[in-house]
Amino acid sequence: MAWRCTVPARVLVARVRVLGAARRGWTPRESKVVSERSTKRVPRRALFPFGLLMATAITGAFLVLPLVAIFTRIPLSTLVDQLGNRVVRDALVVSLKTTLIAQAIILLFGTPTAYLVATRQFRGRSLALTLIELPLVLPPAVAGIGLFAAFGRSGLFGSTLQVFGLELPFTQTAVVLAVAFVASPLYVRQAIASFESVDQSLVDASRTLGASPARTFRRIALPLALGGLGAGAALAFARGLGEFGATIMFAGSFQGVTQTLPLAIYAEFENKFEVALAIGGLLVVISALLLVALKIRLGWTSSRSTSLFLFAPSRSS
Amino acid sequence: MDILTVDITVPLRSFTLELALPLEAETVALVGPSGAGKSTVLRAIAGLTRPSQGTIALGDEAWFSSEKRINLAPEDRSVGLVFQEYALFPHMSVRRNVAYGGPHRVDELLARLHIEALADARPGQLSGGERQRVALARALARDPRVLLLDEPLSALDAHTKATVRSELRELLRELGLPTLLVTHDFEDAAVLAERVGVIVDGKLAQIDTPQALVAAPADPFVASLTGANLVEGNARAHGGLTEVILDEGSTVYSTDREAGRVGVVIYPWEITVSNEQPVDSSLNHVSGPITSLATIDNRVRVQIGRLTAETSLDSAQRLGLAEGVRVVASFKATATRLLPLP
Numbered sequence: 278m279a280w281r282c283t284v285p286a287r288v289l290v291a292r293v294r295v296l297g298a299a300r301r302g303w304t305p306r307e308s309k310v311v312s313e314r315s316t317k318r319v320p321r322r323a324l325f326p327f328g329l330l331m332a333t334a335i336t337g338a339f340l341v342l343p344l345v346a347i348f349t350r351i352p353l354s355t356l357v358d359q360l361g362n363r364v365v366r367d368a369l370v371v372s373l374k375t376t377l378i379a380q381a382i383i384l385l386f387g388t389p390t391a392y393l394v395a396t397r398q399f400r401g402r403s404l405a406l407t408l409i410e411l412p413l414v415l416p417p418a419v420a421g422i423g424l425f426a427a428f429g430r431s432g433l434f435g436s437t438l439q440v441f442g443l444e445l446p447f448t449q450t451a452v453v454l455a456v457a458f459v460a461s462p463l464y465v466r467q468a469i470a471s472f473e474s475v476d477q478s479l480v481d482a483s484r485t486l487g488a489s490p491a492r493t494f495r496r497i498a499l500p501l502a503l504g505g506l507g508a509g510a511a512l513a514f515a516r517g518l519g520e521f522g523a524t525i526m527f528a529g530s531f532q533g534v535t536q537t538l539p540l541a542i543y544a545e546f547e548n549k550f551e552v553a554l555a556i557g558g559l560l561v562v563i564s565a566l567l568l569v570a571l572k573i574r575l576g577w578t579s580s581r582s583t584s585l586f587l588f589a590p591s592r593s594s
Numbered sequence: 595m596d597i598l599t600v601d602i603t604v605p606l607r608s609f610t611l612e613l614a615l616p617l618e619a620e621t622v623a624l625v626g627p628s629g630a631g632k633s634t635v636l637r638a639i640a641g642l643t644r645p646s647q648g649t650i651a652l653g654d655e656a657w658f659s660s661e662k663r664i665n666l667a668p669e670d671r672s673v674g675l676v677f678q679e680y681a682l683f684p685h686m687s688v689r690r691n692v693a694y695g696g697p698h699r700v701d702e703l704l705a706r707l708h709i710e711a712l713a714d715a716r717p718g719q720l721s722g723g724e725r726q727r728v729a730l731a732r733a734l735a736r737d738p739r740v741l742l743l744d745e746p747l748s749a750l751d752a753h754t755k756a757t758v759r760s761e762l763r764e765l766l767r768e769l770g771l772p773t774l775l776v777t778h779d780f781e782d783a784a785v786l787a788e789r790v791g792v793i794v795d796g797k798l799a800q801i802d803t804p805q806a807l808v809a810a811p812a813d814p815f816v817a818s819l820t821g822a823n824l825v826e827g828n829a830r831a832h833g834g835l836t837e838v839i840l841d842e843g844s845t846v847y848s849t850d851r852e853a854g855r856v857g858v859v860i861y862p863w864e865i866t867v868s869n870e871q872p873v874d875s876s877l878n879h880v881s882g883p884i885t886s887l888a889t890i891d892n893r894v895r896v897q898i899g900r901l902t903a904e905t906s907l908d909s910a911q912r913l914g915l916a917e918g919v920r921v922v923a924s925f926k927a928t929a930t931r932l933l934p935l936p
Contacts, residue, residue: 476681484642485674
């Protein structure tokens with residue numbers, strides 16, 4: 278990777294030209310002439326493809342380098358050894374437990390919500406969609422302070438919760454709430470799009486064949502939307518696993534209680550850098566596996582949908 | 595067998611659908627251009643679209659009544675609706691699709707519609723004709739007391755359409771259910787149905803047997819829908835006949851008595867095509883070059899100016915008909931119908 282940066286830009290220009298020329302089937306003699314000329318000045322016609330190539334090379338290097346660095350900074354065996362560390366094991370347990378519980382809550386409430394929004398026309402539907410999507414673009418710190426203001430000791434529902442002897446901030450429940458708040462829009466939005474893409478005539482056919490709305494949902498809409506729902510769930514899971522800002526504000530970072538994997542990275546950053554790196558590597562592997570699973574599920578070949586993030590179309594607008 | 599009574603008003607985007615129709619144990623076809631509100635009628639009967647007012651009842655069982663505030667859910671109405679694109683469930687086998695409507699008669703229906711061999715196939719693997727049979731079997735599995743078919747032949751290619759059509763006709767006769775089907779093709783309607791209703795802009799223009807519609811169309815639209823030539827002109831009495839000066843200039847004679855603006859209706863099979871003006875009893879002769887030829891099975895449709903004539907394939911070959919060849923189209927004054935135009 279590093280050598281590429283040491284090559285002077287003008288030489289690189291020439292290389293790119295030769296590559297381009299060869300692909301177009303020019304004879305070597307001609308391409309040589311072109312490359313000689315282009316060392317002096319890039320022809321205007323070649324400027325655009327050259328620009329694209331350069332931008333792509335820089336983007337690729339920029340995105341891959343930090344990930345490569347995690348695994349190359351210290352020997353791989355040391356990295357794997359660090360996973361046995363108490364802090365890592367505690368954080369892994371907290372992360373998996375809270376993310377899975379949050380995931381269950383998201384599926385349980387998000388699926389019916391998405392089905393209702395996708396299949397009914399009602400006043401304020403666009404507003405509802407926007408509200409569902411808002412947490413996606415909110416800074417996580419805002420989510421954290423918002424959760425505090427709602428469920429904190431002196432918050433909106435704080436006194437109500439205290440009557441039942443519940444105190445949410447800095448507990449594992451707080452982690453679950455923070456994760457659910459930040460991750461659920463990803464699932465709900467994808468689920469709305471999936472339910473909307475189910476052919477309405479199939480739903481109509483089910484009804485005329487004697488099936489109730491509930492049976493139609495279970496036997497027709499749900500199975501046909503399942504691929505999209507799975508994709509949405511995977512996205513929400515990945516987002517939940519990486520949740521940091523809202524969690525540290527609302528739940529704090531107590532080892533074994535609220536310290537999730539990303540929080541542990543932050544804690545060990547100053548303390549034991551190798552441990553932070555090991556957790557980083559673990560999260561890279563988990564995220565990559567999730568993404569690959571998702572892509573296989575949705576089909577590698579459908580290059581048409583490179584984006585997994587479909588905004589739910591707003592039919593009423 | 596109960597009579598299905600439909601008397602509904604449904605406001606649509608650009609017009610209001612108003613239809614009153616009693617349906618006995620017979621097949622009635624609603625024909626009309628696309629967008630005339632035909633499918634809406636079926637959806638309203640099935641309970642998928644709510645009329646603004648009116649009644650829908652099977653026997654003395656009300657399915658919809660704006661007066662009594664009754665509106666049964668689709669699953670509570672005993673209808674079998676076959677959708678235009680068949681709407682088969684793609685994630686279920688043929689057998690499970692049929693069983694969705696009712697699990698008791700699956701094998702009998704698969705056998706009856708000759709699709710036993712396809713029982714384990716998915717809808718995506720089937721041809722258009724096979725899909726239609728699965729859709730029919732599925733609709734019948736519910737033991738419906740009314741059958742509704744939305745453009746049952748439009749999703750088929752021309753090659754399979756004729757076979758499927760005669761099979762469907764036979765099945766509908768055997769079932770003996772009140773059946774309402776909609777189509778944009780008069781020929782399909784004439785083959786499948788005992789009565790044909792013509793719908794224009796949400797209103798029933800005429801309802802009768804296919805033969806009666808062809809013989810006595812109530813208005814120019816019905817005439818053109820049944821496949822007749824329709825040319826416009828001004829009529830006045832001329833001896834014992836009516837003389838019509840067509841807008842394009844030529845003159846035709848008719849035994850119908852009309853005066854003023856008229857549409858002249860002539861069926862393609864009433865027009866003979868010859869190379870020279872024949873000496874026969876025909877009063878009307880229009881000559882001109884052939885602008886287009888279309889062969890349909892063993893018939894040839896010949897376009898001469900604004901007239902369409904039909905001859906057998908044999909005659910067309912014998913006369914050497916081809917585009918550009920000058921011919922004479924002849925038809926009797928008794929073969930023309932005059933319809934007053936507004």
